[in-house]
Amino acid sequence: MQRRLVVMCMGLVSLGGLAGCSKSKQQEGSTPAATATAPAAAKATAVTIAQEAQTSWIRNFNPLLASSSSRWPTRAGIYEPMLIFNVLKADYVPWLAEKYTWGEGNKTLTFSLRPGVKWSDGQAFTAKDVAFTFELLKKHKALDLSSVWAFLEGVQAKDDATVEFTFSRVFVPGLLYIAQQPIVPEHKWKDVADPVSYKNENPVATGPFTEIKVFQNQVWEIGRNPNYWQQGKPYVQSLRFPAYPGNDQANLALLNGEVDYAGNFVPDIERLYVSKDKENNHYWFPLVGNTVILYANTTKKPFDDVRVRKAISMAIDREQIVKVAMYNYTRPSDATGLSDTHNSWRNPKAVESGDWVKFDAAKAGALLDEAGYKRGDDGIRVGPDKKPLRYDVNVVTGWSDWVRAAQIIAQNLKQVGIDATLKTYDFSPWFERIQKGEFDLSMGWSSEEPNPYYVYRDFLGTETVQPVGTVAARNWHRFGHKDADALLKAFEATSDPAEQKKISDQLQVLFVENAPVIPLFPGPSWGEYSTRRFTGFPNQDNPYAKLTPNAPPENLLVLTEIKPKQ
Incomplete structure (x- = not known):
């Protein structure tokens, strides 16, 4: 869903009108017009992102819930899958696993895990964590979002670096569901009484961003994983998320240069966004969304x-x-x-x-x-x-x-x-x-x-x-x-x-x-970015992944490439 923030009522009104444009209570009343000149670039420490529309933040980092039920980027940024399917390349990118193999007439699927991966608390990531995660899905049907146990018979950690899935029937498309399942640490989740309602307020994970630096009703910020397996990454220190209850606030922040990366619908984007700073304001809306x-x-x-x-x-x-x-x-x-x-x-x-x-x-x-x-x-x-x-x-x-x-x-x-x-x-x-x-x-x-x-x-x-x-x-x-x-x-x-x-x-x-x-x-794959403070975003000229932050786990490919502007 993992869906995106959306349009500015004022933009729709200026371009033909939007009768009855819906507003939350926080949006009622006048809204100042966007300034034509963006403020001077601040020190590039935190990437400010607009991906969710919420009146206030609820501290939930449970990656086993649907994307929209936990804070972005819980499922793909805090936690990680074994593989990532890159839609633009039409291929799998190795992630927590280095490779996979089918066996026994496509009734077994074996993943070879990447060596040296650690959880953010320093403990080793192993095949036991993968097996444990899938057993959780089996035990708690509400967490089995892709119904993997409709075609799985069992999962076993063969050794610390090898996990084998046995299928109850041949189910080749099951690769995607298994490969892109976020993995949780057994040592932190084995004593969780109810993983369906568990908010996991202080996540321990393998992703590039794991350290909750600030969490308030109107803004939260997450810092780098001190034990991340990709050496030198992420390149940025943290991700910052102001709470935008609706379209006016989110898009004003984007137009005013306060947001670095977004997945918004913006009407007449060339006029309302790009023209404000042609050197730095960019977007890419390929029709590869849902x-x-x-x-x-x-x-x-x-x-x-x-x-x-x-x-x-x-x-x-x-x-x-x-x-x-x-x-x-x-x-x-x-x-x-x-x-x-x-x-x-x-x-x-x-x-x-x-x-x-x-x-x-x-x-x-x-x-x-x-x-x-x-x-x-x-x-x-x-x-x-x-x-x-x-x-x-x-x-x-x-x-x-x-x-x-x-x-x-x-x-x-x-x-x-x-x-x-x-x-x-x-x-x-x-x-x-x-x-x-x-x-x-x-x-x-x-x-x-x-x-x-x-x-x-x-x-x-x-x-x-x-x-x-x-x-x-x-x-x-x-x-x-x-x-x-x-x-x-x-x-x-x-x-x-x-x-x-x-x-x-x-x-x-x-x-x-x-x-x-x-x-x-x-649906267009909505994505906007500013290069005033950060670079490395995908675009039509460098389509290494979809730009949008609204398509986990692909956004991991972007979060690990964004860099402070030199």
């Missing part, structure tokens, strides 16, 4: 009806959303729901058959009529139970690009007789609702993992379906299809690229037929 989705809760009527889901989709004017809410940084999604990360996998036949992503209010109305939802005297449709189609569209307060998109969606749905109302929540309650399936319609995101298997496992697989009220790291809409299960299992069993492509094509067709979620647009 797809932005409108989730419909399929456990509730009428969203359990594919005709209703397709009608809602056809009622949405994606071109308007892209132009007005997204400043043309992206484009409307096709019906596969895939982002540009998966361009080479895209099935043209599935794309062509997915007419339900095309804006057509008349067809949307006809489908709703067919499904039995007729307009009442007030224009609002009612079902066979005589209940009106009246729903909230949930979105995060302060994520103003999404807020504006949700406003457009609500307006579009009203035109076809669905009384949709924008409902904003602070991030934490919004995230809890969508994870527990306690919503009607909600903005959200998809997987941005290496190939379509992962996307469709989340969208279509029964294995990831959790009961309403139970936290689900994936499949927030609670939809599963047995035909998808068979295709997913076939994909899991083969490492043949041609066979994988064939299966992916079939998954795309199944997705288009069932419309389990409503894709809106491929």
